[in-house]
Amino acid sequence: MIVLKRFTGALRLLPLTLLLAGPALAQSADPVHEPAVPTAAPHPWELLMQTPESPVQHAIENLHNFVLIIILAITALVGVLLVVVLTRFNAKRHPVPSRTSHNTPLEVAWTLIPALILVVIAIPSFKLVFYEDHASHPALTVQVTGHQWYWEYSYPGEGKIDFSSYIVPSKDLKPGQRRLLTASAPMVVPAGEDIQVLTTSSDVIHSFFVPSLGLQRYAIPGRTIRTWFRADKPGLYVGECNQICGTNHSRMPINILAVTPKQFQAWVVYAKKQYADNAPVPTNLTASAGGVPAPVR
Numbered sequence: 001m002i003v004l005k006r007f008t009g010a011l012r013l014l015p016l017t018l019l020l021a022g023p024a025l026a027q028s029a030d031p032v033h034e035p036a037v038p039t040a041a042p043h044p045w046e047l048l049m050q051t052p053e054s055p056v057q058h059a060i061e062n063l064h065n066f067v068l069i070i071i072l073a074i075t076a077l078v079g080v081l082l083v084v085v086l087t088r089f090n091a092k093r094h095p096v097p098s099r100t101s102h103n104t105p106l107e108v109a110w111t112l113i114p115a116l117i118l119v120v121i122a123i124p125s126f127k128l129v130f131y132e133d134h135a136s137h138p139a140l141t142v143q144v145t146g147h148q149w150y151w152e153y154s155y156p157g158e159g160k161i162d163f164s165s166y167i168v169p170s171k172d173l174k175p176g177q178r179r180l181l182t183a184s185a186p187m188v189v190p191a192g193e194d195i196q197v198l199t200t201s202s203d204v205i206h207s208f209f210v211p212s213l214g215l216q217r218y219a220i221p222g223r224t225i226r227t228w229f230r231a232d233k234p235g236l237y238v239g240e241c242n243q244i245c246g247t248n249h250s251r252m253p254i255n256i257l258a259v260t261p262k263q264f265q266a267w268v269v270y271a272k273k274q275y276a277d278n279a280p281v282p283t284n285l286t287a288s289a290g291g292v293p294a295p296v297r
């Protein structure tokens with residue numbers, strides 16, 4: 001009887017306990033949310049490049065367009081020359097061919113002009129290589145480690161934030177999420193700020209590739225490679241590993257979630273608690289050849 005009384009007493013206290021625990025539970029909820037539809041992602045039958053969403057990708061597109069004009073001009077010139085040769089110098093219209101074997105001015109011209117064209121392309125290329133190499137005053141550094149077959153993100157300047165991001169299997173996708181391109185946990189960054197990215201790998205060579213942000217760096221075991229990006233506006237940016245890295249190479253999506261600086265600060269507080277105990281690399285995932293590794297978080 002006493003036991004029963006104690007039990008009902010405890011039951012009466014339950015609403016109070018829940019009331020007190022409420023704010024604590026609410027605090028542990030993720031303060032940032034991914035939009036249902038990504039800001040930048042590939043589309044079926046898409047042609048050309050994705051819309052640029054970062055200064056580096058704008059610079060890449062500018063160089064691409066500049067080189068494209070040169071390519072078109074060269075192709076047009078070679079095409080016209082071919083037509084001229086075929087029509088004017090064929091055996092019917094030109095039965096006695098010229099015996100000329102050397103023409104010094106012409107040879108100097110067709111050596112110098114292509115060399116000059118290469119120099120004209122090389123100057124902006126080198127400028128771009130240096131531009132995308134590093135940001136002078138990055139607001140944040142994210143260390144990206146490639147694993148067979150998932151990504152690990154850590155934030156060395158923000159304390160002990162370290163978490164792994166796996167593919168979301170097709171059967172678990174929510175409406176709007178893309179097959180093979182949805183990750184269990186996005187890399188969260190503040191929009192409008194320069195973000196330094198350091199890539200490395202724990203096993204084989206991977207490649208960290210987010211086309212709309214102009215991000216592409218190898219992830220090589222034993223090496224750290226740097227680059228940077230700045231998401232122009234908040235949103236979800238989608239990429240994937242683009243270095244053939246084994247059976248589940250196609251199952252390494254990259255999701256970058258850019259949020260407002262205020263939301264990012266709230267996320268850092270949440271992530272420090274949520275990811276304080278990131279478990280060591282779960283090796284059983286590497287054995288799932290042909291299958292989809294199950295997200296652990």
Ligand SMILES: [Cu+2]
Nearest residue numbers: 206241245252
């Ligand atoms: Cu990979």
